[in-house]
Amino acid sequence: MTVLLAVTAGVLCAAGTYLVLGRQLSRIVIGIGLVGHGVNVLVILSGGDGGAPAFVGGDPGTFADPLPQALVLTAIVITFGVIAFLLSLAFRSWRVTADDEVEDDVEDRRIAREATHLGDDGVDP
Amino acid sequence: MTALLAGPVLLPLLGAALSIGVGRSRNAQRLIGVTTLVVVAVSSVMLLVRVDADGVVSVQAGGWDAPIGISLVADRLAAVMLVVAVLMLLAVLIYAIGQPGAEEDHVGFHPVYLILTAGVAAAFLTGDLFNLFVAFEVMLMASYVLITLGGRAEQVRSGMTYVVISLLASTLFLLAIAFVYASTGTVNLADLSAKLADLPSGVRSGLALLLVVVFGIKSAIFPLFFWLPDSYPTAPTPVTAVFAGLLTKVGVYALLRTQTLLFPADTRPGTLLLVVAGLTMVVGVFGAITQNDIKRILSFHIVSQIGYMIMGLGLFTVAGLAGAVIYIVHHIVVKTTLFLVAGLIEQRTGTAQLAELSGLRRLEPALAVLFILPALSLAGIPPFSGFVAKLALVDAGLSAGAYAIVAVSLAVSLLTLFSMTKIWANTFWGPSHDPGGKPILTAPRRALMVGSTAGLVVLSLAIAVGSGPVYRFSDRAAHDLIDTSAYTDEVLRR
Numbered sequence: 001m002t003v004l005l006a007v008t009a010g011v012l013c014a015a016g017t018y019l020v021l022g023r024q025l026s027r028i029v030i031g032i033g034l035v036g037h038g039v040n041v042l043v044i045l046s047g048g049d050g051g052a053p054a055f056v057g058g059d060p061g062t063f064a065d066p067l068p069q070a071l072v073l074t075a076i077v078i079t080f081g082v083i084a085f086l087l088s089l090a091f092r093s094w095r096v097t098a099d100d101e102v103e104d105d106v107e108d109r110r111i112a113r114e115a116t117h118l119g120d121d122g123v124d125p
Numbered sequence: 126m127t128a129l130l131a132g133p134v135l136l137p138l139l140g141a142a143l144s145i146g147v148g149r150s151r152n153a154q155r156l157i158g159v160t161t162l163v164v165v166a167v168s169s170v171m172l173l174v175r176v177d178a179d180g181v182v183s184v185q186a187g188g189w190d191a192p193i194g195i196s197l198v199a200d201r202l203a204a205v206m207l208v209v210a211v212l213m214l215l216a217v218l219i220y221a222i223g224q225p226g227a228e229e230d231h232v233g234f235h236p237v238y239l240i241l242t243a244g245v246a247a248a249f250l251t252g253d254l255f256n257l258f259v260a261f262e263v264m265l266m267a268s269y270v271l272i273t274l275g276g277r278a279e280q281v282r283s284g285m286t287y288v289v290i291s292l293l294a295s296t297l298f299l300l301a302i303a304f305v306y307a308s309t310g311t312v313n314l315a316d317l318s319a320k321l322a323d324l325p326s327g328v329r330s331g332l333a334l335l336l337v338v339v340f341g342i343k344s345a346i347f348p349l350f351f352w353l354p355d356s357y358p359t360a361p362t363p364v365t366a367v368f369a370g371l372l373t374k375v376g377v378y379a380l381l382r383t384q385t386l387l388f389p390a391d392t393r394p395g396t397l398l399l400v401v402a403g404l405t406m407v408v409g410v411f412g413a414i415t416q417n418d419i420k421r422i423l424s425f426h427i428v429s430q431i432g433y434m435i436m437g438l439g440l441f442t443v444a445g446l447a448g449a450v451i452y453i454v455h456h457i458v459v460k461t462t463l464f465l466v467a468g469l470i471e472q473r474t475g476t477a478q479l480a481e482l483s484g485l486r487r488l489e490p491a492l493a494v495l496f497i498l499p500a501l502s503l504a505g506i507p508p509f510s511g512f513v514a515k516l517a518l519v520d521a522g523l524s525a526g527a528y529a530i531v532a533v534s535l536a537v538s539l540l541t542l543f544s545m546t547k548i549w550a551n552t553f554w555g556p557s558h559d560p561g562g563k564p565i566l567t568a569p570r571r572a573l574m575v576g577s578t579a580g581l582v583v584l585s586l587a588i589a590v591g592s593g594p595v596y597r598f599s600d601r602a603a604h605d606l607i608d609t610s611a612y613t614d615e616v617l618r619r
Contacts, residue, residue: 020293025285032292039299046307068306071255075299078262082292085269089285096278102285 005045012038023101025090029083036079043072129172130184130197133165133207133246141239154235155222161239162215165246169211173204177598181605181615183252191617192316196252198616201602202450203249206378209457210249212584213370214242216577217363220465223573224472225566227274227361234274241267241367248375252616254305254312257379258298261343265291268372271364272356280359287356294342301335308332314386315616318609322389329392336383337394344376346435347405350428354412357427358420362468365420369427370461374453377434381449384438385606398439399530406432406537413544419467419477419552422544423460426503429537430456436530437518444521446603451595452514455502455588459511462499462581466492469574470552472566479548484557491575493553498582500549502589504542510588517596 012034019031047065054063094100104112140161147153176182176199185194199207218238221228228234244264251257269291273284306312308328309320321329338349345353353373357365384393409429416422434456437449469492470485471477486493502509515538522531566574588595605611 020289028289032289032296035293035296039296039303042300043303043306046303048307067312068303071302071306071312074255074259078259078266078295081266082262082269082288082295085266086288086292089269089273089281089288092273092276093281093285096276096281102282 002045002049005041009038009041009045012041025093025100025102028102029086029090032086033079033083036075036083040072040075040079043068043075126175126182127184129168129175130182130199130250131186132168133172133211134197134243134250136161136165136168137239137243137246141236141243144236144239148232151229154232158218158235158239159215159222162211162218162242165242166208166211166215169204169207169246172199173201173208176201176204177601181611183616192311192313195256196313196315196616197250198252198315198612199250200605200612201598202378202381202606205450205454205598205602206374207246207249209454210245210371210374211242213457213461213581214238214245214367216581217367217370217461217465219577220366220468220574221361221363223566223570223577224361224363224468225570227363231274233270237267237270237274238367241271245371245375249378252314254302254314254317254383258295258302261298261375261379262295264372264375265295268368272360272368274361274364277359283356283359286352290342290352294339297335297342298339301332301339304335305332313616314382315613318386318613321387326392329388330394333384333388333392333394334397336387337380337398340376340380340383341401342376344373344380344431344435345428346401346431347408347428350405350409350431353428354416354421354424357424358418362464362471366461366464366468369423369464370457373427373431374434374457377431377438377449377453380435381438381446381606385441385446386609386612390441393441395439395441398435399527402432402435402439403530403533404432405429405435406533410537410540410544414540414547417479419470419479419548420464422548423463423467426541426544427460429541430460430503432537433515433518433534436534437521439530440521440525440527441607442521442525443600443603443607444524445518446606447596447599448514448518448521450599450602451517454595454599455510455514455585458581458585458588459499459502462578462585463496463503465574465578465581466496466499469495469578472574479551482552483555484553486553487557495575495578495582496553497549499585500545501542502585504545505538506542508589510585510592513589513592513596517599 016031016034016038019027047068051064052058052062054066140157144154144157181200183196183198185191185196187194241264244260244267247260248257248264251260269288272287273280302312308324309317311317311320342349357368406429409425409432413422413425416425433452434449437445437452467477473489474482502511505511505515519531
């Protein structure tokens with residue numbers, strides 16, 4: 001079970017990283033979500049092997065560690081809130097620019113503009 | 126005691142709820158915002174006095190004892206950071222009330238600003254790694270809203286970068302917490318301080334470096350700073366001032382706290398941090414020199430200045446940490462002031478581009494004074510607060526034998542002075558022409574904006590005048606950081 005969960009976390013993080021590296025905002029949002037879920041799975045894993053439900057009777061020695069479950073609930077809520085915000089920001093970006101791509105940094109654009117004044121060999125003609 | 130520790134976190138949240146309730150009346154929101162921050166400022170000063178007299182204080186939320194319960198802890202470092210942060214937040218709020226724009230136009234400004242305050246206070250006072258994560262998220266969530274307030278195309282573009290970078294850092298932080306919990310079974314900082322020492326040194330180094338990366342992104346150290354100069358200048362002035370003064374310093378605080386408290390001496394990445402500190406200083410200041418917009422110049426200077434704080438940490442000596450503490454306190458005040466002055470210049474002339482500014486000295490002599498004092502302080506000219514802070518760091522570096530980083534820090538000071546004179550010469554000297562165009566502010570608004578800026582200048586001068594006591598306080602704070610027993614004993618009730 002632990003190995004399965006570890007592999008799941010790895011796959012989620014890898015897929016998420018791939019998506020985040022793209023230039024389309026919608027992909028980035030999905031990527032962030034996947035990475036977040038991958039890490040949440042890891043947090044659950046940090047409590048060790050599973051066990052009986054905690055605090056509902058039975059032998060306390062067999063309980064699953066409840067702390068990572070509490071932590072991960074908090075983390076899930078936070079991820080949910082932030083992704084909702086990110087989606088609205090991506091939507092706003094699409095409304096303003098009619099485009100779903102991440103735009104260049106102001107500085108990058110300035111340098112690119114200056115570079116076009118130069119010839120191909122980099123010397124000012 | 127409980128009230129003093131919980132107040133700075135709970136009061137702003139309560140204020141935010143009230144502020145949403147009275148959303149129709151901007152004046153009621155202003156009253157709530159200012160009152161809350163004044164009360165929090167008074168209580169955090171009381172906390173500072175108490176902590177300096179009695180040592181570390183802590184409260185266990187819910188009455189459960191330390192490793193199980195949620196601890197709120199204040200030592201000297203946390204208390205002084207809280208005081209400076211809240212005073213600065215109060216000054217910027219008054220400035221924002223005076224400035225036409227963000228605060229007036231958006232019903233959400235006041236509630237979100239108070240939530241940001243709560244997040245910052247929680248980050249300083251928490252004694253628990255997971256709650257540090259939650260505090261960061263509260264603070265960042267508020268900052269996402271503030272940086273995109275208004276939703277202009279430029280803000281959305283840079284805001285998107287800021288949000289995605291911050292989110293990735295947060296995800297890495299959660300990953301670090303999962304690893305820490307998996308290897309030790311606790312997330313309480315004081316408890317971790319003992320348990321991490323038992324781990325194999327490879328695991329410890331891995332965790333220490335992961336936390337350096339996490340807080341390195343948040344505090345914008347080399348090579349993780351690139352998001353900062355792009356995103357900060359686009360927000361409304363008061364927002365930029367708060368971010369510039371405070372948010373990166375919360376990252377530095379977390380770095381100081383985790384690297385000194387959690388990891389024993391043999392795992393501390395001292396040399397790595399010194400190299401990173403040197404590169405951060407140099408790259409930041411070179412970035413600043415090439416810029417032509419006041420806000421962008423100042424944004425690059427934030428990066429450069431972070432290098433000095435990391436230098437103090439990288440030395441891992443009492444003197445080095447004392448230098449870092451005094452530098453952070455000085456920097457929060459001075460950097461915020463400079464951004465507020467940049468906002469005043471922009472308000473008066475309609476631009477922050479150096480090429481379009483000239484001769485403001487005749488038009489606005491008061492602004493020239495308000496700019497030159499913090500600018501000289503930032504460059505480290507005696508007798509201002511920056512000189513005191515840099516002297517402490519250089520002295521610590523020399524006595525630790527780290528000559529290379531001392532040389533770099535002095536050279537970077539000179540370049541800082543160069544880029545400050547560049548702003549000064551372009552903006553305040555030269556033939557003056559009245560830019561006209563923008564209506565000049567009404568007297569009460571102007572009084573609020575100039576008054577709050579002047580208040581921060583006075584605070585920075587007070588640090589310089591009281592440099593003896595301030596340095597001795599920083600020294601005591603640094604002793605607490607190096608010798609962690611006071612902190613752990615208080616939290617674990619030993």
